[in-house]
Amino acid sequence: MIMGAVYNPFFNEFYFGQKGYGSTLNNELIHVSAETTVDKSCLVTGFPYTYLDEPNGPLEVFSRLIRRGVPVRRLGSAAMDLCWVAAGRFEGFYEHKLNAWDSAAGFLIVQEAGGKVTDFKGVGYSPYQPQIVATNGKIHEELLQWISGKAGTTGPANQENKK
Secondary structure (H helix, E strand, O other), X not given: OOEEXXXXXXXXXXXXXXXXXXXXXXXXXXXXXXXXXXXXXXEEEOOOOOOOOOOOXXXXXXXXXXXXXXXXXXXXXXXXXXXXXXXXXXXXXXXXXXXXXXXXXXXXXXXXXXXXXXXXXXXXXXXXXXXEEEEOOOOHHHHHHHHHOOOOOOOHHHHHHOO
């Protein structure tokens, strides 16, 4: 991937990223947010049409996050979700099942805006694999822990649920 572009006609926003040159929104440089913790982040995700209820699947990860008070939105377009991470509107995006056409341009735009993009194991992302985590880079490792189920299982929110 050497360049990617996404156009949002509803907001007249044109996102463009070129490897080694950064990312822009309507020809203005953009950068990911500076937030450092998942608890203070706003995330975005999507849901596949199949396997919603699988162990550690989309609904389980979503539930873990929202039960701790982490806002998670669903806009309906992975390409736009990724661009909004790149522009600092969201701190992170994750999804369980995407195709290359969903993520190829956006993943480069996030990277060129200073973010980090991997699979659910933290391995460098390829548009030809289904799982994606894209963040501002500062919350990346923590969000991977939340997705894997190794974080977010203790604390006040979960204590209330056990009563």
